Amino acid sequence: MSDILTVKDLEKTFGAVVAARDISVSVPAHQTVGIIGANGAGKTTFVNMITGHLAPSKGSIRFEGKDITGLPSRQITRLGISRSFQVAQVFPTMTVIENMRIAAAIARGRDSMLDRLLTPLDAAETASETDAALELFQIARYRDARAATLPQGVRKLLDIAMAIAGAPRLLLLDEPTSGISIEEKFDLMEVVMSALKTRKITVLFVEHDMDIVGRFADRVLAFYDGTVIADEKPEAVLANPQVQTLISGTQRAHLGANSGAVDV
Ligand SMILES: Nc1ncnc2c1ncn2[C@@H]1O[C@H](COP(=O)(O)OP(=O)(O)OP(=O)(O)O)[C@@H](O)[C@H]1O
Numbered sequence: 175m176s177d178i179l180t181v182k183d184l185e186k187t188f189g190a191v192v193a194a195r196d197i198s199v200s201v202p203a204h205q206t207v208g209i210i211g212a213n214g215a216g217k218t219t220f221v222n223m224i225t226g227h228l229a230p231s232k233g234s235i236r237f238e239g240k241d242i243t244g245l246p247s248r249q250i251t252r253l254g255i256s257r258s259f260q261v262a263q264v265f266p267t268m269t270v271i272e273n274m275r276i277a278a279a280i281a282r283g284r285d286s287m288l289d290r291l292l293t294p295l296d297a298a299e300t301a302s303e304t305d306a307a308l309e310l311f312q313i314a315r316y317r318d319a320r321a322a323t324l325p326q327g328v329r330k331l332l333d334i335a336m337a338i339a340g341a342p343r344l345l346l347l348d349e350p351t352s353g354i355s356i357e358e359k360f361d362l363m364e365v366v367m368s369a370l371k372t373r374k375i376t377v378l379f380v381e382h383d384m385d386i387v388g389r390f391a392d393r394v395l396a397f398y399d400g401t402v403i404a405d406e407k408p409e410a411v412l413a414n415p416q417v418q419t420l421i422s423g424t425q426r427a428h429l430g431a432n433s434g435a436v437d438v
Pocket residue numbers: 188191192193211212213214215216217218219220438
């Protein structure tokens with residue numbers, strides 16, 4: 175299997191803060207990679223460098239063999255990498271289907287002409303695409319609901335459905351289950367992961383809940399203090415003493431501190 179993503183010696187500093195250092199990772203196509211680590215470990219910084227939202231201070235990133243280091247995010251999106259953020263990025267006053275149409279239009283490079291989004295030629299194709307995506311993410315019954323009124327889990331699904339409107343080959347999800355109750359998390363991830371599998375998308379997802387990581391990741395990268403301290407199968411990473419001391423312990427402390435809240 176060929177590698178879709180190759181990261182070498184990646185580093186990011188913010189003044190005196192080293193947010194990422196010595197990160198070297200290769201990801202084969204179609205793998206599902208979980209990213210764990212305590213708050214401030216550098217998970218989002220890593221994601222941001224791959225998607226072009228942050229330029230690395232050092233190191234290189236290759237996507238499908240092409241050097242994308244430091245390219246602007248719009249260009250990286252166009253090359254086939256998409257993402258979601260820790261907070262869902264939907265248009266709250268618009269309906270689900272309107273959000274999907276906008277995502278489809280932006281994916282077609284029409285975001286500079288928002289007032290002329292849907293030419294008649296595009297409309298039919300976009301309609302069938304967006305309806306298929308709503309079915310795939312099991313949110314078709316919310317089609318005409320305004321995004322602001324959606325249950326949190328549905329909003330997350332919409333956000334991810336929008337993120338893959340441009341048919342990316344690589345998707346980065348930054349805490350897709352944040353703000354979702356423990357009871358709903360598994361169902362949400364089940365829908366997301368099976369949708370992404372159907373579309374054959376390689377996934378890197380940041381997740382605090384170890385049970386979710388164990389269930390959905392083929393492989394886990396454990397971040398601590400800006401670097402990867404373990405890169406193995408979920409069972410091996412979760413059993414790794416260093417991970418247990420430096421990450422899992424912190425997680426439990428956070429869970430305790432938030433009295434059961436899951437968005438740690
Ligand atoms: N724009 C920035 N300017 C300065 N420091 C930053 C910036 N972004 C991140 N950092 C610092 O870099 C480190 C890594 O932050 P990052 O957001 O990547 O962590 P994280 O693992 O995603 O944490 P969380 O679980 O809370 O989302 C932290 O010390 C953070 O304070």
